[in-house]
Amino acid sequence: MRTTGDTRQRIVSAATELFRRQGYSATGMKQIVATAGAPYGSAYHFFPGGKAQLGEEVVRTSGAAYLELIGELFVPGRDLVDATGEAFLGAAGTLRELDFADPCPIATVALEVASTHEGLRLATAEVFDSWTAALAAYYAASGLPEGVARETAVSVIALLEGAFMLGRAARDTGPVEAAAKAARWIVRGAVLSGSAEGGAGRSA
Amino acid sequence: MRTTGDTRQRIVSAATELFRRQGYSATGMKQIVATAGAPYGSAYHFFPGGKAQLGEEVVRTSGAAYLELIGELFVPGRDLVDATGEAFLGAAGTLRELDFADPCPIATVALEVASTHEGLRLATAEVFDSWTAALAAYYAASGLPEGVARETAVSVIALLEGAFMLGRAARDTGPVEAAAKAARWIVRGAVLSGSAEGGAGRSA
């Protein structure tokens, strides 16, 4: 029976929000604990590995949360093309609601650390992989051949990340909305190629 | 007739490379001048506005360089789908040659500053806009209706940026190669929708 566990989570939550708005490097431990309303020492009490350890936990925690979201949005049985397009339109709404902070909690960090912090880089890679695997499983369950499903999932996630980037820079949801149509074309193309090459191209 | 102009450019070049590998926040002025082999004072002599001014120059300069590249890759007359797909395959090669440093010189900076440095954010937005406008002009010249051409260009650029992100995180060119196929589907879809809605869908 644990008596604590509250401040630790507040630190993780604060770090998640700050990383998403300012990135990893521009966010200091002091700012994190100040935002969390926690004493400075608590940061190193809960994360003896320092900022890198905290960063990894943020990446993996928010990565897991988004993995659940994917499971909710892409329910087997729903049409592939429609489900994909609607996910993008929902993302456009989220982008606006966040006032153009990053809807993806790990994107900025991923680019920042890719060539500099190997541990963090691996964490972001594993999170991206979990997302694409989940989406690929849905596409495969909907009839796409395994390889096509995987490539399609990777492309759709990439398109969403890039659309967030352009949308944030322009402070405009237009890019994400344009990407919604493009995502539909990608999936539709995959369905066509799947039925031609491999097999059960029918989806709904 | 100017007698100098060399150290200034070395500073810009060094900053461009460092931003692309480490991002904006993690790169210090001292590291920049050290890499450039320039005295510290020169940085503020040439960029009285400090790091932000240097950052803007880096973004605009490398943005202009990539704008030229787009012009070279997308020559009117070439088939839209093939030109787009081959550009992605070339980008995959570049990603590997750079040892998975960011092939896009402004992507990391764009995400870092989007919600924090308004001047820099605007610079990245204008660069992205110049790229999508150039690509859209090519698509339009190839027969796509204006609006479709614009949306397609935005989506293709976004897909490329996102594919770079996933590829860097995984240290694998697979995502960019998958995106090459997806980009072809996007453009093919745009051609179809263009010929249905608006008009001259024929490209080659």
Next chain:
DNA sequence: GTCTATATCTTGATAGAC
């Protein structure tokens, strides 16, 4: 235009009282 020295601030991290 070059270069050095310095001022001021903030960073990540640690030590130790409570």
Next chain:
DNA sequence: GTCTATCAAGATATAGAC
């Protein structure tokens, strides 16, 4: 487990000799 004080190193930026 909480909280404060402090450290050394880094940051951005400036001043001023040459």
